[in-house]
Amino acid sequence: MKFLRNLLDKLKPDFEPGGRFGAFQSVFEGLETFLFVPNKTSGSGVHIHDSIDTKRTMFMVVIALFPALLFGMYNVGYQHYLAIGQLSVGYREIFLFGFLSVLPQLIVSYGVGLSIEFMAAQWRKHEIQEGFLVSGMLIPMIVPVDTPLWMIAVATAFAVIFAKEVFGGTGMNIFNVALVTRAFLFFSYPSKMSGDRVFIRLSETFGLGAGTPVDGFSGATPLGQAATATAHTVQLTDILGNPLSAWDLFWGFIPGSIGETSKFAILLGAVFLIITGIADWRIMISVFVGGFCMGTILNAVGTTAAMNISAYEHLLLGGFAFGAVFMATDPVTSARTVSGKYIYGFLIGLFGILIRVINPGYPEGMMLAILLMNMFAPVIDYFVVQANIKRRLKRMRVKKENTTGLKSD
Amino acid sequence: MGLLSTGNKKVLINPFSKSNPVIVLVLGICSALAVTAKLEPALVMSASVVVVVAFSNVIISLLRNTIPGRIRIIVQLVVAATLVTIVNEILKAYAYDVSKQLSVFVGLIITNCILMGRLEAFALGNKPWPAFLDGVGNGLGYGMILVIVAFFRELLGSGTLLGYRVIPQALYDAGYMNNGLMILPPMALIVVACIIWVHRARNKDLQEN
Numbered sequence: 001m002k003f004l005r006n007l008l009d010k011l012k013p014d015f016e017p018g019g020r021f022g023a024f025q026s027v028f029e030g031l032e033t034f035l036f037v038p039n040k041t042s043g044s045g046v047h048i049h050d051s052i053d054t055k056r057t058m059f060m061v062v063i064a065l066f067p068a069l070l071f072g073m074y075n076v077g078y079q080h081y082l083a084i085g086q087l088s089v090g091y092r093e094i095f096l097f098g099f100l101s102v103l104p105q106l107i108v109s110y111g112v113g114l115s116i117e118f119m120a121a122q123w124r125k126h127e128i129q130e131g132f133l134v135s136g137m138l139i140p141m142i143v144p145v146d147t148p149l150w151m152i153a154v155a156t157a158f159a160v161i162f163a164k165e166v167f168g169g170t171g172m173n174i175f176n177v178a179l180v181t182r183a184f185l186f187f188s189y190p191s192k193m194s195g196d197r198v199f200i201r202l203s204e205t206f207g208l209g210a211g212t213p214v215d216g217f218s219g220a221t222p223l224g225q226a227a228t229a230t231a232h233t234v235q236l237t238d239i240l241g242n243p244l245s246a247w248d249l250f251w252g253f254i255p256g257s258i259g260e261t262s263k264f265a266i267l268l269g270a271v272f273l274i275i276t277g278i279a280d281w282r283i284m285i286s287v288f289v290g291g292f293c294m295g296t297i298l299n300a301v302g303t304t305a306a307m308n309i310s311a312y313e314h315l316l317l318g319g320f321a322f323g324a325v326f327m328a329t330d331p332v333t334s335a336r337t338v339s340g341k342y343i344y345g346f347l348i349g350l351f352g353i354l355i356r357v358i359n360p361g362y363p364e365g366m367m368l369a370i371l372l373m374n375m376f377a378p379v380i381d382y383f384v385v386q387a388n389i390k391r392r393l394k395r396m397r398v399k400k401e402n403t404t405g406l407k408s409d
Numbered sequence: 410m411g412l413l414s415t416g417n418k419k420v421l422i423n424p425f426s427k428s429n430p431v432i433v434l435v436l437g438i439c440s441a442l443a444v445t446a447k448l449e450p451a452l453v454m455s456a457s458v459v460v461v462v463a464f465s466n467v468i469i470s471l472l473r474n475t476i477p478g479r480i481r482i483i484v485q486l487v488v489a490a491t492l493v494t495i496v497n498e499i500l501k502a503y504a505y506d507v508s509k510q511l512s513v514f515v516g517l518i519i520t521n522c523i524l525m526g527r528l529e530a531f532a533l534g535n536k537p538w539p540a541f542l543d544g545v546g547n548g549l550g551y552g553m554i555l556v557i558v559a560f561f562r563e564l565l566g567s568g569t570l571l572g573y574r575v576i577p578q579a580l581y582d583a584g585y586m587n588n589g590l591m592i593l594p595p596m597a598l599i600v601v602a603c604i605i606w607v608h609r610a611r612n613k614d615l616q617e618n
Contacts, residue, residue, distance in 0.1 A: 148584055184590060187590040191586075192586070
């Protein structure tokens with residue numbers, strides 16, 4: 001630690017404005033604050049100082065994402081070896097396969113996003129903002145494993161520039177950056193983002209796991225099966241046609257985007273986020289309540305297979321839980337008032353299930369529901385604040401009446 | 410006063426950059442989004458707008474001293490509607506396919522803000538020849554943006570230009586795919602925004618604080 005500090009102190013003058021590498025000051029500063037708590041203090045007035053700055057907040061979220069990411073990697077391998085009928089290769093190789101499949105996507109997403117962030121920071125002479133630490137990790141977790149790398153690169157660049165930098169960078173964006181990336185991919189390259197061919201990697205990865213799919217293999221995700229089912233009800237199955245129970249959906253050995261399958265891993269992340277106070281439990285709970293309400297209503301109507309999936313199973317399917325825990329709770333794009341958060345979350349859950357069930361073009365509606373409510377979050381806050389102002393004005397009037405005994409107006 | 414005196418030149422040239430109807434005045438955006446998925450309809454639409462704006466400018470300019478102020482909008486609409494109908498009929502007769510692609514948008518030139526804007530702001534107060542140049546300039550300024558937007562949208566969205574394949578098959582074999590979002594209207598807005606971005610960056614006097 002001492003050695004690092006000394007090194008940084010020695011290099012610092014070079015990176016000051018006017019120094020040899022003055023142009024790269026923001027890079028240096030970014031690295032320095034990444035390694036050490038910044039010792040800047042305010043010059044005037046009294047401020048409460050908390051050691052948790054944006055960088056540490058973001059890092060907490062990254063830690064919370066780890067269980068889902070690691071499980072996602074394992075599941076990529078698991079589904080692959082299940083498809084080619086070679087599950088006997090052992091845990092280590094299964095994980096390695098998944099790890100090697102997901103790692104390039106992580107590298108591409110971080111590489112592209114961070115280089116744009118660095119360039120933007122240099123260009124505007126700002127500090128480097130750390131928002132992308134989380135977005136860069138989320139992006140590979142919400143896309144199918146077979147998404148081509150160049151598509152991830154294009155979509156990430158698009159999202160960072162048009163959803164974030166043009167609004168003024170981290171903390172200014174209206175829409176969740178990772179979800180904009182996914183929306184871009186979804187509308188630009190629909191054949192690579194949905195259907196039954198993209199969620200399971202059948203080809204080999206770096207020479208690992210060669211083989212051909214066994215008989216009876218179908219790559220449709222549970223939600224895909226529900227969307228395409230013609231009968232009145234649907235029996236959800238895994239990729240070999242074995243029926244799935246609600247527990248299977250909970251533990252997550254099902255096909256899907258990389259990070260979203262295991263509700264258990266997401267739950268671990270959620271608990272961590274709530275304990276550390278990074279994400280708001282109000283939003284999470286109300287998303288689930290909203291989804292459950294909509295699921296129950298649709299169960300009562302019950303004319304299609306997707307409607308007949310029970311309400312609690314809807315909460316376990318697809319990206320619902322992942323969106324509720326990691327996307328809806330994004331402090332920048334969600335509502336900020338307390339009652340606003342309940343409304344915001346409830347409507348996300350409601351619309352998420354509604355889009356998923358009613359619109360056959362979108363087997364999963366969570367992305368669109370969250371982006372929609374991102375847009376409405378400021379409006380919700382506005383009305384909550386206005387309502388509060390009205391209530392307090394009224395209270396003041398009543399008080400006046402009581403004390404003076406006169407009607408105020 | 411010569412046909413292309415300094416003042417007249419300005420009238421013709423200004424709409425290309427400093428007072429471009431689309432990227433500076435932000436008029437005619439709806440049609441710019443609607444007809445720019447392909448290059449061909451964008452070109453035809455631009456030509457139609459040039460013709461309609463130029464000639465309605467001339468006609469209104471000729472009538473400018475006889476139009477009563479209170480009913481001038483109605484008179485302008487009658488003139489514009491006549492010209493739009495003529496253009497629409499000609500397109501239907503000689504370029505039926507494109508006319509079908511453009512559907513209502515040729516008819517909607519009547520409500521195009523550029524048209525009414527030029528009639529109100531220029532034709533009512535100027536002689537026919539400058540009014541004609543102003544109409545041509547604004548029509549072309551609008552058309553220029555349309556063509557730029559359509560160029561990128563068709564190239565990236567369909568891999569073609571004017572219907573001819575430009576992106577080689579080898580690239581598709583290597584895994585390249587057309588960007589479906591480019592065909593959808595939101596992308597037209599974003600491309601227009603990029604043009605505005607570049608334009609403002611080069612013309613510092615247009616930047617608002």
